[in-house]
Amino acid sequence: MRGAPANPSSASRRRRALSRSPALLAALISVAIALLCALERTSWRIGWVDALERTSLDQRFRWRGPIATTGEVVIVAIDDDTLERRPELYERRAGTAALVRAIAAARPAAIGIDQVYVDPEEVLSPGLGRRIKEHVARNMFFKPGTKGQADALLQEVARELMGDAELADAVEAAGNVALAIHLTQEAGEGRPLPEPASLRHGRYGQQDARSPPTRIAETGLVSLPELVSRARALGGITVEEESDRAVRTIPAAWRVGDAAYAPLAVQLVALRDGLGRAELAFLGGESSLQIGARRVPLGADEAVVLNFRGGGGTFTTVSAVDVVDGRADELLRGKIVLLGVTYFGHDVVRTPFARDLPGVELQATAVDTILAGDTLVRSSALTDALVTLASGFLVSLLFAAVLRAGPLARIAGVLAVVGLDVAAAWLAFTRANLWLALVWPLLAAVVAGSAALAAAYAGEALQRARLRRTFSSYLGAEVLDELLADPTALGLGGARRELTVLFSDIRDFTSVAERLSPEDLVALLNTFLTPMTQEVMTRAGYLDKYIGDAIMAVFGAPVARTDHAERGLATALAMHAALARLRPSLRQFGTEALQIGVGINTGEMVVGNMGSADRFDYTVCGDAVNLASRLEGLTKTYGVFCLVGASTRAAAPASYQFREIDLVRVKGKGRPVAIFELLAGPGGAVASYAALDRWGAALAAFRAGEFLKARAEWQAFQAENPDDPVVRLHLGRLAELGEQAPPDWDGVVVFTHK
Structure with missing residues (x-):
């Protein structure tokens, strides 16, 4: 192929090199996307990529389907049946106290109440209720037979007003209750927090002073002091919705002053295992937390990535009515019991398996994930970048000149790499509980593959034009078309x-x-x-x-x-x-x-x-x-x-x-x-020519050294073909050679000129 290029500029040479080498272009794009992946994972969040990645995680959950729970968590539900048959169990503190006593009677390992009782219960107007309580307190000692009906009635009313105290007594009597607290970084979403000393049993006993929690809580919702003081532990129940309003993690810690506060799930596991506060540690520098001998890995944003077991109803759930009626004791014995609301439309969150999962089931998922030790771990930024780079490089190999793959083969190859990326993410998820990046490797494969295909087509078009230009003067139209169809x-x-x-x-x-x-x-x-x-x-x-x-x-x-x-x-x-x-x-x-x-x-x-x-x-x-x-x-x-x-x-x-x-x-x-x-x-x-048989005989005799016979045959041939220059040449040679062949004769004529 003819060509005499001048001295092209370096930029022109680079463009031409890329058009001639789609594999190089794909490799360069892969490197760029891998660098973007590392940057996005470490410091520069790209919203749409992060949203797609989290959606891909949801899809992995759905492909995997529900899995069995540990069986160690039971939910006592304030459900629709409870509101219909025994509404006082939820609406009145005394009813809740009775429910707590019934749960405790079944001897569970720990009780978690997924409710925050911020304000005192007000059955009557605040002023009237206070006056009745004061009156009963002043006149509660009287002589037998002198109590009037009015005083008795007032005493009965006063008992109805003592629901907060009854609930506090029930919590204290149970001895293994963890109450919920809501801690927030958002102004206007809570109230000023009480003195830290009153919340000390909500803290981690140990923390890495060099890496305190990044979530700083200044406000929140905390139950009444008499309840908090009687509880064995306090645990955060705050959830953080992501951009698609789904919840996939629970915060591992909040910082209030200099102390780190634990979530409810951690406190319940600690109660179950009989651990003191000193055995709970938040290790921010190591991206983990410690619950006795259990080490729980954390995500990059100091959160426990939940390994969802399924949708609503995944955990063993009993109605509060059945508990107070004594029909669920065997189900609760030795378990971690979570008391929460499940009635329709109340306190729901969106998860990979459900759009309306009750919040108490989210807390149950967190507890079960920690107990099973199968918390999801997000792969490191370096791992994701290397996987992305490998995906792009595999695509670039499809365009290597040595393969000589056609467009359909290359497209199939890109799809195969995409399938490999999905398979790798799937296997990491199901076999190792590893959240491996999927969107970035797919981007590398698709973008690098698309760019390389475009470059290959452009390069092929340039090559066809160059070939047509070069060979149009040297090949016929039909052959040129064949060559353009297959430049190889x-x-x-x-x-x-x-x-x-x-x-x-x-x-x-x-x-x-x-x-x-x-x-x-x-x-x-x-x-x-x-x-x-x-x-x-x-x-x-x-x-x-x-x-x-x-x-x-x-x-x-x-x-x-x-x-x-x-x-x-x-x-x-x-x-x-x-x-x-x-x-x-x-x-x-x-x-x-x-x-x-x-x-x-x-x-x-x-x-x-x-x-x-x-x-x-x-x-x-x-x-x-x-x-x-x-x-x-x-x-x-x-x-x-x-x-x-x-x-x-x-x-x-x-x-x-x-x-x-x-x-x-x-x-x-x-x-x-x-x-x-x-x-x-x-x-x-x-x-x-006539008499070609004589020609053949003469040539054979000449090579055999039989010059007389050769001369005779050629002379006979010449008589038939007098204008043949070749026979004249041979007869002239015979005249020079004489009658006898030389001793080394082989019949070969040697030419020393071109």
């Missing part, structure tokens, strides 16, 4: 193939050129070369080059043809016929008697782009090419139109006729080769 046929870089080469030359062109002016000489060459070139291209030959008045053509390349020898022979016959048609046009130059010689040879040769880095040709080289050139030169010596090599003769169809001329050793060749004259074929005849 060029065999860039050189390939060893069996081809056929044709050389043609004008006889005595030097004397012709001396008689013509430069202008007429150019006109003569154009007149002669145009039809000869057309005959080459018509038969799918490649016009390798013009060498002055000579033509070099290749058959079987760049588009492979198995019948390249036949095409070369057919072209020689067509050239002979074209020269005959051309003679009237040559009279104006005085060259109507112009003669040409053609040499054809078939054999193994190297074909491809050859030359320097800045200028090169698509051509052929090798001994078989050199022999074709020598054969064309020998046509002058033997006085024939076309000489072909033995390989071409062997590959020719039976419809072609030849005459073996000689056994020669041409310059530059050590081994002798047989040469043949092309006589005729389907496309016409070049020469016709």
